[in-house]
Amino acid sequence: MKLLNTKNLIRLLLLLVVYGVFQFLFVSKMINPFYMMTLILVCIYIILAVSQNIITGFTGQLALGHAGFMAIGAYMSALVVVRMQGSLVTGIIFGALMAAVAGMLIGLPTLRLRGDYLAIATLGLGEIVRITFLNMDYLGGATGLSVPKTIDWTWAFWLMVISVFLMSNFINSSHGRACISVRENEIAAEAMGINTTKYKVMAFTMGAFFAGLAGAIYANYMYLIHPGTFSFLKSFEILAMVVLGGLGSITGSIVGAGILTIVSAGLADYPEFRMVIIALIMIILMVYRPNGLLGNKEFKFDFLQFRKKG
C-alpha cells in the first residue's frame, strides 16, 4: 500500500519514456513545432478536463465556468510575470491560487443551486470574468497582453502529471469518496454525516485551482492572451472532452482531452469543417456510448503487471 510499489514504479517509468521520446523528437527537430504545440495543448487540456471532471463527473455538479477560472489563472500569472517581473513559478502558483479563491467565493453562493440553475449561474459568472478582463486596460484589454514564452514541453508535461496525480489522489481518498457520495445521493450523503455543501465547495475550489494552473501554463506558452480565448465556448469544449471520455473517469478525461485536441489541431486547415466533425463525433458517441468512452471506469495497466505476490 505504499507509494513506491511496483505498480507506481512502472507508471513512472512509462511517463519517463513518453516524456523522453517527445523531448528527444523535439530537441532533434524531428517533429515540427506545430505538433509540439498540439502536444503542449493536450497537456493543458488534460488538466482542464480532469479538473472539470472533479466537479461534474465525481461531485455531480454541472458547472460551466471553467473558462473563467482558466482566464483568472492566465491573467493573474501574467500580472506577476509581466507587470511585476516575478518568476514563472511564482506566476503559476499565484494564478492557480487566485483562481481557487475565486472558485471558493463563487462556489459558496452558487452551489446551493441545482442542475441547470447552477449551469446557468456559473456560465454567467464565467462571462463576467471575461468581460472584466476585457475592460481592464492595465492587463491589455481587448487587444490582449503579450507574455514571454517560458513554458516548454518539460514544464507542461510534468505539471500535467503532477496535477493529475494530485487530483486522482484526492478522488481516491476518503474526502474524494465524500464528494462522490454527493453525486450518488445527496440526501443519503447528508444522513451519513457528510456536509454536502462543504464537499461541493471543496471540489469546486480544487477544480478552479487546477483550471487556473492550466490557464497559467497557457498564458506563459502562447505569447499572447486575450479575453476572446476564454469565452463560454471554451467551457463547453472542456465539458465535451469530459463527456467524451466518461463522466467520473480520470483516464477517460485524459483520453477525451487528447482526442478532441488532436482532432481540432488536425482540422486546423479546414476550419469550416472543424465544428461539424467534432459535433458528429459527439453525436455518434452519444448514440453508441452514452456514458462516454470509458464510462465511469478507469483504464488500468494491470495487464502489464507481473503476477501479484501473495
Add this chain to the structure above:
Amino acid sequence: MALLAVDKLSMSFSGLKAVSNLDMEINEGELVGLIGPNGAGKTTVFNMLTGVYLPSEGSIFFEGKKINGIPTYKLSHLGIARTFQNIRLFGDLTVLENVKIAYHQHVSYNMASGIFRLPGYYRGEKDMEEKALAFLKIFSLDDKAQELAKNLPYGQQRRLEIARALATKPSLLLLDEPAAGMNPYETQNLMELIRWIRKEFNLTILLIEHDMSLVMGVCERIYVLDYGINIAHGCPDEIKSNPRVIEAYLGEEAI
C-alpha cells in the same frame, strides 16, 4: 432521562398540517414503533428528527439537548442514523465503499494527507478498509464487498442500508419501513436482525412499519399516528385492541 424527547411537535406545509402536537419519549435501549395509515405523517416525523425539515412548532431533545434546526449531517455526528423508505444506497459504488463513506466522519487523516499521500493516508485507509470489511462480515455481506450496490438483490440492499447506517456509530437508529417489499421469510430474518443489532450495538431504535407481524413482534411500545395526530400509544397488546386504532385502519363500520 429519555434519549429522545419530542415536545408538542408540529409540521405544516402551508395549509396542510402534516403532524400536530406530537409528544413522544423514547428511553435508552427501547425499541419503539411508529405506525399509522398511509399519509399519517410518519415519514414527516422522521424527517424532522433528522433535520431534513425544520419543525413549525415544538421541540426535539436528543440526550437532553435541543436539536431542532441542526443540519442533518451534524445530527449524524451526534449519533442519529436512519434508513430510507425508498432505498438510497450509493448505487454506482461498491458495497465496501458505501460503508467507507459512512465511516468518513471518523476518518483519521486530513485532506492534505490524502492529496499528497502522506503516511497518515495509508494508515487511515488500511484501518478503514479493515473495519469496513469486518463490519460487512457481521452482516454477511463481505463476499459482496466489491460488487456495485445497485446490483445487489433487494433484501441485501435493505441489509446494506442498515449496515451503512450503523457504520456511522449511532446511538439512535431510525428505520423507515425496513420490511417494505419483503416476503414473510425475509421479514422474519429482518426481525431477527433488528433484535440482534439492538443488543450488539447497544441501540435505541424507532421504526416505521406497515407490516404488523414485524411491529407487533419486535416493538415494546407503539405510537399510532392518524392524520398527523397521535391517537394512541402503548404496548402492542393495548394497541391491537384499541378501538381508535382499529377505526383508523379499517374504518368506523368495522368496530
